[in-house]
Amino acid sequence: xxxxxxxxxxxxxxxxxxxxxxxxxxxxxxxxxxxxxxxxxxxxxxxxxxxxxxxxxxxxxxxxxxxxxxxxxxxxxxxxxxxxxxxxxxxxxxxxxxxxxxxxxxxxxxxxxxxxxxxxxxxxxxxxxxxxxxxxxxxxxxxxxxxxxxxxxxxxxxxxxxxxxxxxxxxxxxxxxxxxxxxxxxxxxxxxxxxxxxxxxxxxxxxxxxxxxxxxxxxxxxxxxxxxxxxxxxxxxxxxxxxxxxxxxxxxxxxxxxxxxxxxxxxxxxxxxxxxxxxxxxxxxxxxxxxxxxxxxxxxxxxxxxxxxxxxxxxxxxxxxxxxxxxxxxxxxxxxxxxxx
Numbered sequence: 001x002x003x004x005x006x007x008x009x010x011x012x013x014x015x016x017x018x019x020x021x022x023x024x025x026x027x028x029x030x031x032x033x034x035x036x037x038x039x040x041x042x043x044x045x046x047x048x049x050x051x052x053x054x055x056x057x058x059x060x061x062x063x064x065x066x067x068x069x070x071x072x073x074x075x076x077x078x079x080x081x082x083x084x085x086x087x088x089x090x091x092x093x094x095x096x097x098x099x100x101x102x103x104x105x106x107x108x109x110x111x112x113x114x115x116x117x118x119x120x121x122x123x124x125x126x127x128x129x130x131x132x133x134x135x136x137x138x139x140x141x142x143x144x145x146x147x148x149x150x151x152x153x154x155x156x157x158x159x160x161x162x163x164x165x166x167x168x169x170x171x172x173x174x175x176x177x178x179x180x181x182x183x184x185x186x187x188x189x190x191x192x193x194x195x196x197x198x199x200x201x202x203x204x205x206x207x208x209x210x211x212x213x214x215x216x217x218x219x220x221x222x223x224x225x226x227x228x229x230x231x232x233x234x235x236x237x238x239x240x241x242x243x244x245x246x247x248x249x250x251x252x253x254x255x256x257x258x259x260x261x262x263x264x265x266x267x268x269x270x271x272x273x274x275x276x277x278x279x280x281x282x283x284x285x286x287x288x289x290x291x292x293x294x295x296x297x298x299x300x301x302x303x304x305x306x307x308x309x310x311x312x313x314x315x316x317x318x319x320x321x322x323x324x325x326x327x328x329x330x331x332x333x334x335x336x337x338x339x340x341x
Contacts, residue, residue: 042099043092044069048083056133060091063140068098081321105226113148147242168237178260243274257286288317
């Protein structure tokens with residue numbers, strides 16, 4: 001009995017050591033704050049641990065949801081990959097999340113672009129950051145933010161767009177149908193869902209109140225008054241004009257093979273049509289989901305949890321972290337070789 005207990009304790013201690021090692025990153029994290037408009041935004045500046053500045057900088061732009069600066073630790077493997085290329089990473093908690101004031105659901109995509117441009121301006125005032133080597137990284141909903149910033153802010157070194165959509169309404173319809181298929185919905189259930197969607201769009205076009213929406217759509221999981229206000233501000237978002245206005249900025253478009261949120265074929269076609277071909281690279285990750293997590297991991301809640309705790313870098317699709325690092329290194333070198341196309 002005693003030796004069994006000792007064995008368990010030793011195993012637990014060994015596992016604890018693995019967890020600590022796997023969740024230790026070759027970066028330094030500094031808490032920072034940025035004043036933008038009426039709000040104070042809390043954030044993290046992650047810099048290379050064993051290098052001297054000034055560093056290049058990757059400014060992170062979140063997807064949808066109440067996301068804090070680290071995205072619950074999800075960003076740290078990415079920050080480490082950029083640090084290996086000599087880049088710092090800046091990520092701010094959304095308004096109303098963590099130590100940031102305000103409410104992220106009050107924001108339009110233009111508001112989010114203004115906030116990102118303010119983060120770039122903040123970086124220009126830091127002597128440890130190289131203002132000539134600033135790029136953006138953004139995922140999902142950031143697809144409506146990144147092109148706005150790239151079109152407005154001169155001299156961005158690069159943009160990395162992960163699983164972005166182009167048109168909000170088209171993306172919503174695609175996501176709805178893809179989710180219904182995955183859930184095994186019947187023809188009748190699909191038709192009912194599409195009718196609810198059309199009702200919702202009519203209400204949005206009429207600028208209807210939340211109470212009117214609630215009365216008309218009886219199945220509205222997750223919809224709150226704040227969320228309804230957010231959707232009304234943003235449901236007409238379309239990145240087409242902003243993408244067309246981007247000039248001189250290298251873009252890496254990252255697409256997943258198991259993305260049920262975004263029609264990746266539609267997105268790729270739009271980016272190839274609207275951006276100068278020499279400046280665009282497209283990375284395809286067949287084994288990835290919308291968040292670039294490996295599909296086999298995301299399919300199992302147990303596997304997802306264990307991987308996140310025991311081997312967080314292994315969450316991501318094969319090659320993704322290395323390709324991010326390689327892209328910024330090549331942007332610095334002024335080359336565009338290699339990678340996944």
